[in-house]
Amino acid sequence: MGAIGKPVARVDGPAKVTGTATYAAEFHPENMAYAALVHGTIPRGWIKSIATDAAESVPGVIAVVTHLNAPRLPWKPVDAAPVDPGEGEQLRPLHSDEILFAGQPIALVIAESQETARAAAALVSFTCVPSDGAGLVFDRARARPPSDGTRESYPAEWERGDAEGAFASAPRRIEGSYLQPRLFHNAMEPHATIAAWDDEGKLTLWDKSQWVDNVRDQITRNFGLAEDEVRVISPFVGGAFGSALRCWPHVTMAAMAARIARRPVRLELTRRELYTAVGYRPYTLQDVKLAADEDGRLRSVIQTAYGLTSAYEDYGEEVLDPVGMLYDTMSARTVYRLVELDTNTPTPMRGPGAVTGVFALEMAIDEMADAMDMDPLEFRLKNYAERDLKKDLPFSSKALRSCYETAALRFGWEKRDPRRRAMHDGNMLVGYGMATAVWPAMQAPASVRIRLFANGTAVVRTAASDMGPGTYTSMTQVAADRLDLPVERVTFELGDSSLPMAPVHGGSMTMASVGNAVAAGCKKLRDDIARLDGAEDGEHPVETLMRLRRDSFEVDGAAEPGAEAGTHSSYAFGAVFAEVRVDPDFGTVRVPRLVGAYDGGVIVNPRTARSQAIGGMVQGIGMALMEAGEWDDRLGRVMNANLAEYLVPVHADVEELEAVFVESEDRIFNPLGVKGIAEIALCGVAPAIANAVWHATGLRIRELPLTPDRLLMAEQAARTS
Amino acid sequence: MSGLAYARAASLESATEVIGSHRAAEVIAGGTDLLQRLEEHVLPPPLVVDINGVEGLRAIEVDDHEIRLGALVRLNQVIESAPVRDAFPAIVEALIVTASPQVRNLATVGGNPLQKTRCLYFRDQSTPCNKREPGSGCGALEGRNRINAILGGSEHCIATHPSDFAVAMAALDATVLVVGARGERRLPFTELHRLPGDTPHLEHNLAPDEVIEGYRLTRTPLARHSHYLKVRDRGEFEWAICSAAVALELDHGGRIADARVAVGGVATKPWRLGQVETALQGRQATAEAFAEAAALSVQNAVAHGDNAYKLALLPRTIARALTELRERL
């Protein structure tokens, strides 16, 4: 019935808006107790003493757990999951007296109510002895290459051709340093875990997770349990953006607390705790050098990134991946370095790596175009890469040219006055800017179980998750499409580790991975039914089941990446155009318009896809104009750790947003032809806005976010120089 | 259970009695700031006295000479009041850009000027802050102080007073009606708040047993010609990085007969700029006069690093506010 490509309304929409969708903190196992955390305040050192009696004597307190009385867990070694840093070891909560960062949990209070637990937690007193550690000041002089154990995907050095030589000899050159601050996911739903042990020692966890199988595997190892002794349930996730990829220490603490209390325990993090208990996008400093011929052909791109990591884990990301493949440049070189601080470990946040790298690269490309007196779009088209020069492979599909054309047309790019500070609206300065977006298309093995009923309904199950993009809906559509059933007759179940294995819900690969497994499972189901004794050619499988008087039929299906990974390079692409209005006196920036065009492969649901795209644009406005963790490098703390002082866009910051998906399908990459549309939507937004601010004001501000203080100080600096 | 006690007061007299006799007890009105502090353990009072049941504090009373606001009048109630909008536009304009409609439905005019600073260190109870914990040091002075004050600071504290409403009230010469155990008294609004000096934890001049009963605003031609302008880091729902409440009275020749200028987001209390007001007097209301007078606003200003941009922003905000007001006259 062709359900793929239809703008189907979210199948879980009614449950969400009527409040019947149950999020992690909202389950109510009988006799549940509540936990609250106590945090250390020094950035590095040891706990010298800890006094819990005042907290213990509060009526309603069940137990206070510290490193002194916490159960010794086996902490069996675990292979780093792809969501974990390649090197180092995650914090073991309440395991020893060592303090690795300010805000580390050092005690846990279990009580009859959440209020009692929090109030008693405030009564736990402690003393600490500071010690030397990695330090708190981000100093590139202390940078080092990522450790050996980290992935190939972020090599310390990579080069094609003689990039430095080409740079030195090129007629046109620019260079600059770009700063992207520490950014937080700040999903609406706080992280929460409810843990319950049954009489046989089996553990159930209701958790906020983008990967229930990973949480199960980690907890299994931490507690020395067998795989079938841990079940993780996570049917709804209220936004995550990567913060729920890993199994964080609080999950272990919830399970520990439930074991001590001998009853179910809920541990829900406060907003402030979310700034230390889970990760964040790392502060990253980048140097970019570009060189071109007189006619505007790029000869050399050299990009160096210094990323922040913690002192106990080597978190790296693919910041520099786009550098070698985004443009047709004669040579390219990347250098990746890490700077350790005494802080908690960063983690992927929407578009990890690429968003950061593209921000610097796309601002630099804009500067180069300006230096060449070329239109920024024309300059990019002049250096358009027809082939992935980094991998030296053809693209499995690339419709970036059509993204540029479509977005430019819709935006009205031809109305742009090439001169800076030349466009006005009353007293306001107007600027147009653009940037390219890119994100690797990925697929991982996934499996599903599908049962078709003779009454014409079907249920599809997998341990995948839906953090908000609409997995429930789009997977329902794939199954309905492939089973020739109306969408309403198909039910999709996810978010339970007892269901067939699914990969992490991240990296924009859920549709390519799980979607293709659903399609493969549907095909297998139809083939198997067609092969039943008595099946007739050409009849719908439901008719076969009815005629053969079978209530239902079930198959397991799976899909995995094919051989194309070795023969082709697969990426999603996009082009983002931004208009800004800058108040020249106050340095305040508004974004009246954003237009994005995306090559994301086949679009299964244009309605949820648009929602993804405009959501990314809103997040991009935040990244460009207001978001930043304010790190105090004396205290080792992010000072604005709450939603009053860490600003994200509100409705008044968002005006016209237009998202277009250009004609695209990638059947080389996978049978469904999909690429992925989640991360790409954030990529490119911030540099497009920053480039527009430059066009409006003539100020090249290479540090995000573009707050009034930065604009005013840049204006002053420009005036005095 | 948690060391937090709650009491309900039937009258302001009983409220003053209870808070006067319990150390660190506080009244609670809309609760929009007090609950944030309770949530984050920032100076949590041991006892809160709920005054929402007190009669007679919810009215906006209007006569020919003045307007009286009861302490429990909600911010949105003021915005909706045509007489206030007509006689004191700067107040309504300040409230329209305050918080969000949801917050304004709860927040009261009594609680608003007594909300605590947004200084990042004050709000994070595990950091040094003289205002929260006298003697512990000031985290902001050499720390992340982008939002902190350039006017009225001391070596002990440079926290800004965050209220918008209070800036307009200071500009328009409002009077605070105070009730305490010893009866009622009146206080010019500009004397409600204190400078931090070496006692930044003492923020206002109310005695422990005193509460705000309401305000009196005298109608004047000056107040009718008033305006509020706010600059902030995002489009809505955010405190000011700089704001100005201005009022102008012009004579027949178009010269400035009288002026009021108060600023917010840059000072440790709602800040009247007497020298700017004086400089405006007698001048033609031109952009040049505005800019020259506004430049005096930073005469005694001190920047501390991240907040240096306010030295440029403040005069421009005042000049723009005056220009916008001039266009309306």
Ligand SMILES: Cc1cc2nc3c(=O)[nH]c(=O)nc-3n(C[C@H](O)[C@H](O)[C@H](O)COP(=O)(O)OP(=O)(O)OC[C@H]3O[C@@H](n4cnc5c(N)ncnc54)[C@H](O)[C@@H]3O)c2cc1C
């Ligand atoms: C998200 C958010 C955004 C905000 N943005 C802004 C903004 O942009 N601009 C702005 O100005 N404000 C802003 N605010 C602050 C808000 O305006 C104040 O919190 C509110 O006005 C305080 O009033 P309340 O009645 O809720 O006070 P409460 O929280 O009840 O009390 C605050 C303080 O005042 C005391 N108090 C209350 N009433 C009296 C009285 N009658 N006499 C003596 N003491 C009293 C209390 O004891 C307490 O110390 C924002 C608040 C929030 C939550």
Ligand code: SF4
């Ligand atoms: S400025 Fe005032 S409120 Fe802020 S840390 Fe210093 S003493 Fe505390």
